[in-house]
Amino acid sequence: MSTATLDKHEPQDAPASATAADLITVTFRIRRFNPEVAADASWEDFRFEIDPKERVLDALHKIKWELDGTLTFRRSCAHGICGSDAMRINGRNRLACKTLIKDMNPEKPITVEPIKGLAVLKDLVVDMEPFFQAYRDIMPFLVTKGNEPTRERLQSAEDRERFDDTTKCILCAACTSSCPVFWNDGQYFGPQAIVGAHRFIFDSRDEGGEQRLEILNSKEGVWRCRTTFNCTEACPRGIEITKAIQEVKRALITRRF
Template structure:
């Protein structure tokens, strides 16, 4: 017959929200080896917490050498994009309970960009493509004495592509980008779209010519990987198609 003390212990264990989840992380340290390896970590954690919380526990309690990027931890900065169970996601927006914690949860760096260490990749090629499409408002003439007005309808035209947080989840999910790092990639095209269709901007033709390059918008194969990967729900493939249409019709 169980004692009252044991009953309380068993009841407390049964009521505990914590589970033990296995995180299988792809590790890479160029100072140690040219090859990457998988390493398992057992983490006791509430499944309602996020993958980022688990990575923090691993780094702070199990292995301080684990390297990854994160900043705001609220899905705004986009710095913690990584492949989780084979899909590009933001670690700060991915709940453990939503990715089947009964099996090992795989975590690795996003594809198509050079891995510097563990989950950190070299983002410079990604940001260079972003800079190349002129992601800023271009106007001519004198500086206005009042703000440039825009109708709600004109603003709605490019509203979707203003949501980009430059996490690279879309670009690094693109098979064309994996095979040819010269392709501008979905994120750059999305940010060009944001200004091409802005009624206040006067450099739409210039951006279209930039994207008319052999490594530009025509490289897209419309696989929809980018749209599926976007953590902000941007219709990336639709934006790319609209840029293609603008190149053909010169209407935007």
């Protein structure tokens, strides 16, 4: 295990609001993998000073910009909306942009590794294609019959409330990659795909509910869920994923939705 250290006497671009007294020394232990260099992954330590009120994403930027430019990870909006920076931080799936360093027990090494269940391409970047394919398979779009309407399809506030929770999904894969069934069965649709289906199955304007239910009724569908609640605990948006999965199961049995 190698360690990179940033000399505290070197110039640093600390936020204007941070003073030297605000900074603490932290160690980030990151799971590194580069298929062009080695066949196996390894851990690498990075030790540097940072304001504990900064986010894990800020620390990763500091490492990439000041210590090791080869560190590879995904991020975009940095505000918990795009979902691209989901990773395992101290053993739990989280968004790096929503995780404060001070909440990660910075007295000990903070571990960062890619989410599980998806092939690692490099460092913290995984192949998201199987995840997105499962989402595409459940038809994540409004299905209607007849002619195209000349005005918007109206819906009551009560009907909208029925599926409001599952509209919050940002496709970060934190829920699916926290699922033990998904880790061991790459064919399982996974929690997010079921949440995506829920959003349309219970939409009063949609007419494709039966089709989606039949898709999820397969051997790799909703019945593979073992109700461990990992997905609900991992969701950065607070979606009650396990509840949504149970509602889809109930709809499959009763055919009422």
